[in-house]
Amino acid sequence: MIQYAAIILFVFGLYGLFTNRNVIKMIVSLNVMEVGLNIFIISIGFTYDGIAPILSSTTANGLLYVDPLPQALVLTAIVIGVGTTALGLAIAKSIHKTYNTFDLDEMGDKE
Amino acid sequence: MKNLFGLLLSLVLGAFIILALNNTAAFPAFGEVDLADRVSEQYFTDGNVAEVGSANIVTAIVxxxxxxxxxxxxxxxxxSALGVAIIFGEKKQERLDLKFKPNFMLRVGSRVLFGMILITSIYIIFHGHLTPGGGFPGGAIIASAVLLLYLTDDRFRSNVKGFKILEGIAGSLFVVIGLLGLVLVTSFLQNFLPAGTVGDLLSAGIIPIIYVLIGLKVGSEISGIVDNFLTEEESA
Incomplete structure (x- = not known):
């Protein structure tokens, strides 16, 4: 079920990216898309009755763990997302300094 | 009209993705994953766990x-931190003013909280191979502590140069440890320390050392980004 929620989030983000002309709103849409994708990748590794992939002395062998590989990949994706968001916001700030607007349609007249 | 087109395109793409979710061996239905079909199975075998020595399998992978x-x-x-710094310019910068005058209680209270948040982050970084957490979340918590001081003290300005030096040292040490693995064993970033008992604080060989370095590096990088966003060029 949660896979459908992730896909809906992804589609919402894509729609926002298509329709918004405001730089900040585009970055927010990109982040919504990214959250949807991350939830989807995590959901690929989920098993019913699976436990977190952490070994401890109280858990015996033969237990059912969830797949740890998607979690490790999403950890990477989150960090890259932070980097791209920071860079995008920095570009948005410098755009606002030059044109005094965040809207892509209203800029272009000034040189 | 353009919005309608965008909506249609998004919906069609979403429908395609949902239709692609068929229950096959390559892509099983939600929650019915069999780890035996996957690469991840080998991470849980006794030999591999004893060789890596990390209780947290996600950390062992990362x-x-x-x-x-x-x-x-x-x-x-x-x-990306370098790009943010370049975009905001290298001129002399001063921090943005707060919209209110912080009183004594706010300044002192935020400094007490700063210490507590820092201790939490150190705990999370050092236990990265035992519990959920590690260098990346711990570094983000360090940066959030720095952000707290920026938001509650109008005179606070973090030591940006110190952060840059710390970041450089941590990154270089990461590479040096990788090269040590290449020289002492066979391949880059290979574990050359004893793995120890699974579950001990001092176990898993080089994994805790590398995660501490990653924590320092991520914390100083995100703190640098926070500093870049909360400063502006001097108007003089």
């Missing part, structure tokens, strides 16, 4: 099996 990938990831974060 820093152990895929350590080279993590080095690239840290490099990407470094480049």
């Amino acid at each position: 820093v152990g099996y895929r350590g080279f990938d993590t080095l690239g990831e840290v490099t990407v974060l470094f480049i």
Whole structure:
């Protein structure tokens, strides 16, 4: 079920990216898309009755763990997302300094 | 009209993705994953666990099996922090003013909280191979502590130069440890320390050392980004 929620989030983000002309709103849409994708990748590794992939002395062998590989990949994706968001916001700030607007349609007249 | 087109395109793409979710061996239905079909099965075998020595399998993958990938990831974060710094310019900067005058209680209270948040982050970084957490969340918590001081004290300005030096040292030591693995054993970033008992604080060989370095590097990088966003060029 949660896979459908992730896909809906992804589609919402894509729609926002298509329709918004405001730089900040585009970055927010990109982040919504990214959250949807991350939830989807995590959901690929989920098993019913699976436990977190952490070994401890109280858990015996033969237990059912969830797949740890998607979690490790999403950890990477989150960090890259932070980097791209920071860079995008920095570009948005410098755009606002030059044109005094965040809207892509209203800029272009000034040189 | 353009919005309608965008809506249609998004809906069609979403429908395609949902239709692609068929229950096959390559892509099983939600929650019915059989780990035996996957690569991840080998991470839980006794021999591999004893060799890596990390109780948290996700950490074992991120820093152990895929350590080279993590080095690239840290490099990407470094480049984006560098890009933010370049975009905001290298001129003399001063911090943005707060919209209110912080009183004594707010300043002192936030400093007490700063210490507590820092201790939490150190705990999370040092237990990265035992509990959920590690260098990346711990570094983000360090940066949030720095952000708290920026938001509650109108005179606070973090030591940006110190952060840059710390970040450089941590990144270089990461590479040096990788090269030590290449020289002492056989391949880059290979574990050359004893793995120890699974579950001990001092276990898992080089994984805790690398995660501490990653924590310092991520914390100083994100703190640098926070500083860049909360300063502006001097108007004089």
